[in-house]
Amino acid sequence: MIAIEQVSKSYNGKTKAVDGLSLTIPNGEIFGFLGPNGAGKTTTIKMITGITRPDEGSITINGLNIEEDPLGAKKQFGYVPDSPDLFLRLKGLEYLNFMADLYEVPKALRQERIRTLAERFDLGQALADPIQSYSHGMRQKIMIMGVLIHDPAVWILDEPLTGLDPKSSYTLKEMMREHADSGKTVFFSTHVLEVAEKLCDRVAIINKGALLFSGSFKEMQEHFRSSDSLERLFLELTNHD
Amino acid sequence: MIKTLVLARVLLKNGTGRSKKGRRGSKLPLHLLLPVVLVVAFLPLMLTISRFLGMMYDSLAPHGQQGIIVGLAVGLVSLMVFLFGLIYVINVFFFSQDVEHLLPLPLTPREILSAKFLVTLLYEYLTAFLVLGPVLITYGVKSGGGPLYYIYSLLVFLLLPVIPLVVASVLAMIIMRFTNMAKHKDRYRTIGGTLAVVFALGANLFFQRGARNGVDPEQLQEMLIAGDNSMVRLVTGMFPSSRMAADALTRTSSLGGLASLLLFAGVTVLLYLLFLALGRKLYFRSVMGLSESSAKRAAVTSEQLARETAPRTAFASYLLKELRILFRTPPYFLNCVLMSVLWPVIISIPLLAQGGALPFGSLSDMLLESGAGGLVLAGGVGLFLFVSGGNYTAPTALSREGAGLYVNKFLPIRPRVLLLAKLATGWLLTMVTVVLLLVVGLFVLHVPPLLLLLLLVLGAAASLFSCLTGILIDLHLPKLNWDTEQKAVKQNLNGLYNMLLCILLAVLLFFAVLKLDIGMWGSFGVLLVIMLAADYALYRVLVTKGEEWFRNIEQ
Numbered sequence A: 001m002i003a004i005e006q007v008s009k010s011y012n013g014k015t016k017a018v019d020g021l022s023l024t025i026p027n028g029e030i031f032g033f034l035g036p037n038g039a040g041k042t043t044t045i046k047m048i049t050g051i052t053r054p055d056e057g058s059i060t061i062n063g064l065n066i067e068e069d070p071l072g073a074k075k076q077f078g079y080v081p082d083s084p085d086l087f088l089r090l091k092g093l094e095y096l097n098f099m100a101d102l103y104e105v106p107k108a109l110r111q112e113r114i115r116t117l118a119e120r121f122d123l124g125q126a127l128a129d130p131i132q133s134y135s136h137g138m139r140q141k142i143m144i145m146g147v148l149i150h151d152p153a154v155w156i157l158d159e160p161l162t163g164l165d166p167k168s169s170y171t172l173k174e175m176m177r178e179h180a181d182s183g184k185t186v187f188f189s190t191h192v193l194e195v196a197e198k199l200c201d202r203v204a205i206i207n208k209g210a211l212l213f214s215g216s217f218k219e220m221q222e223h224f225r226s227s228d229s230l231e232r233l234f235l236e237l238t239n240h241d
Numbered sequence B: 001m002i003k004t005l006v007l008a009r010v011l012l013k014n015g016t017g018r019s020k021k022g023r024r025g026s027k028l029p030l031h032l033l034l035p036v037v038l039v040v041a042f043l044p045l046m047l048t049i050s051r052f053l054g055m056m057y058d059s060l061a062p063h064g065q066q067g068i069i070v071g072l073a074v075g076l077v078s079l080m081v082f083l084f085g086l087i088y089v090i091n092v093f094f095f096s097q098d099v100e101h102l103l104p105l106p107l108t109p110r111e112i113l114s115a116k117f118l119v120t121l122l123y124e125y126l127t128a129f130l131v132l133g134p135v136l137i138t139y140g141v142k143s144g145g146g147p148l149y150y151i152y153s154l155l156v157f158l159l160l161p162v163i164p165l166v167v168a169s170v171l172a173m174i175i176m177r178f179t180n181m182a183k184h185k186d187r188y189r190t191i192g193g194t195l196a197v198v199f200a201l202g203a204n205l206f207f208q209r210g211a212r213n214g215v216d217p218e219q220l221q222e223m224l225i226a227g228d229n230s231m232v233r234l235v236t237g238m239f240p241s242s243r244m245a246a247d248a249l250t251r252t253s254s255l256g257g258l259a260s261l262l263l264f265a266g267v268t269v270l271l272y273l274l275f276l277a278l279g280r281k282l283y284f285r286s287v288m289g290l291s292e293s294s295a296k297r298a299a300v301t302s303e304q305l306a307r308e309t310a311p312r313t314a315f316a317s318y319l320l321k322e323l324r325i326l327f328r329t330p331p332y333f334l335n336c337v338l339m340s341v342l343w344p345v346i347i348s349i350p351l352l353a354q355g356g357a358l359p360f361g362s363l364s365d366m367l368l369e370s371g372a373g374g375l376v377l378a379g380g381v382g383l384f385l386f387v388s389g390g391n392y393t394a395p396t397a398l399s400r401e402g403a404g405l406y407v408n409k410f411l412p413i414r415p416r417v418l419l420l421a422k423l424a425t426g427w428l429l430t431m432v433t434v435v436l437l438l439v440v441g442l443f444v445l446h447v448p449p450l451l452l453l454l455l456l457v458l459g460a461a462a463s464l465f466s467c468l469t470g471i472l473i474d475l476h477l478p479k480l481n482w483d484t485e486q487k488a489v490k491q492n493l494n495g496l497y498n499m500l501l502c503i504l505l506a507v508l509l510f511f512a513v514l515k516l517d518i519g520m521w522g523s524f525g526v527l528l529v530i531m532l533a534a535d536y537a538l539y540r541v542l543v544t545k546g547e548e549w550f551r552n553i554e555q
């Protein structure tokens, strides 16, 4: 579970990227985070993961405050950033082992997970090569593997589906479903509303750093008394001014 | 033509790594300053060459053979331009990141090729000037050449690098087109860079030796004239056109000289046009076939998996990651790793050039007896501070992370562990330098073992100091906003700040020891206590305040 309470963040004291945001991401659900470009999604995720500090408000992950107990909180989640161009000079396997070391995954377990994950993402042939030689989607996949290697309770993914081929995208969605169904948390941002509509149990829509709506798609349709698709509702909501 | 010039300007700017948004004020001076700085840095070398040449001239003039100097120089420079050209061309034409952006633009192959050629040529002029400058001037002065001679010199200087560069370019294009070297980009850049540095050092050694030992006229005469002119022939033979250039320079007053010059210019233009024609066919194909890096795409075996998944502590794992990246990223390798090995080499060159038979052993014995051992220790510490302060590993530790620094913030690793791992990486590399210097001390200078042992202890403390200050400086002023790794190290002033700080400490320590005058052991104690205290204080700052500073770095 992720609890965000009254969080605000501004860059250079001017742009308010996130403005008094409160949001609870419950266990056992896939939670979609939607909003136009520059809405503040990445900024929110960066605050949850301890990359930037909020100006105000507090964030807890499974009850652990990211500012008071950063190490404990960080071990609760796995985070896939929006740009996968990291650790390019390391080989895939070296990167995975580095992540396993930091998350203190026992040897037998890490081998087991590397094997199954590589199989699921069809990356077994590339593990001995430098990440620099990977395609965009492959880089995305190796980043996801590095995060899942410690089997985190909370998954936080920033636009994870861009660049994945249909099969990998399907696999990832399937894994997200399994993870949520086992009572854990999946939180991800996306621009693909069809995916959000089908995959998410609940969505939050933000614009200009403020929450516009949070709830299930059903609740949304009831709220607006319409049977429109998520896409239409989204466009209506975010086009207000 | 205008498009070509505009493009060349853009490429040149990109190469020096300053974005348009950068500090406007420093724009012009830096642009003009670089060549000046280079010339000043190489002035000693140029003066040595010049002196060497002067002696050569004097010993050849009586035989009327002084023209050989120009022939030799012109041939040598052609060869040099060709060798460096191979490296430059491959970097500028193929490995620079702008290639991918240029291809989709509406530019003709001719424009792109010409612009890139021009950029490379400018680099070559810098290199060529180092050798050709002293030669042409020395020869002009000695032979009492008139204005015509200097006009000819300028023309030859401008034209000379073109042909070898054309040859290097065509060769490079063929290599890139028909081999898979492009796939091993990193390896090539590392090897190329290392060779260039080694070549420069070798040349330095050669000239220093030559100038110091003096030139035996008989010997030279034998080598250059009485022999079958093999040396000159070999050097000028590689680029027959350079004979015309040499001829033009040595016969400025006659019509034959003018004819040679015109012929030389004509051949140059002709070959350049040939290059453009060939480039059209070769360049675009070879560039489009460039893939970023090599990949075997072979499945990982169970043994490999078992071997490469050995668990490590967070500290060890992070240290290993740092070292891997340092060794595998060419600019980091050249500026951080290679430099730590090169300092001892650079320092021992003048010693070796002396013949290595100097009575340093007895000198240091004498120093020990006369109670100057303290000064030897202080001098050693100064040297260690200077060389390890000049190492870029610690002062760019955070800068090297660049845009990816944020990764360190969401990974479950304490900032202090991460900072200490980075510190250890820097210390490891600076200790390599310290140990190698001590090896030079042992084998070349014959320093007594006891003194070496004391120096080792002090060296460890001194290099640790330089790494601590380096990391603390970088924590305050990380340069994270770069797009090529080159800029993270080469254009990072933190290394310079750190070196200045370390030199300052070195000077202070030296004068303290000089003033105190308390013998070898007393000096050892004072130096060690001061440095350990400084190390401990800085360490405390790093693990307390440093953590806070690290958290405050926002991107």
Ligand SMILES: Nc1ncnc2c1ncn2[C@@H]1O[C@H](COP(=O)(O)OP(=O)(O)OP(=O)(O)O)[C@@H](O)[C@H]1O
Pocket (backbone or CB within 6 Å): A011, A012, A015, A016, A017, A035, A036, A037, A038, A039, A040, A041, A042, A043, A044, B555
């Ligand atoms: N490092 C930064 N410095 C200054 N302003 C920033 C920075 N990062 C983001 N912003 C600003 O904060 C606001 C929110 O940006 P954010 O990246 O959170 O948007 P986003 O919802 O993730 O958008 P996208 O859908 O395009 O990824 C934007 O106005 C952006 O310009």
Ligand SMILES: [Mg+2]
Pocket (backbone or CB within 6 Å): A041, A042, A043, A082, A158
């Ligand atoms: Mg974003």
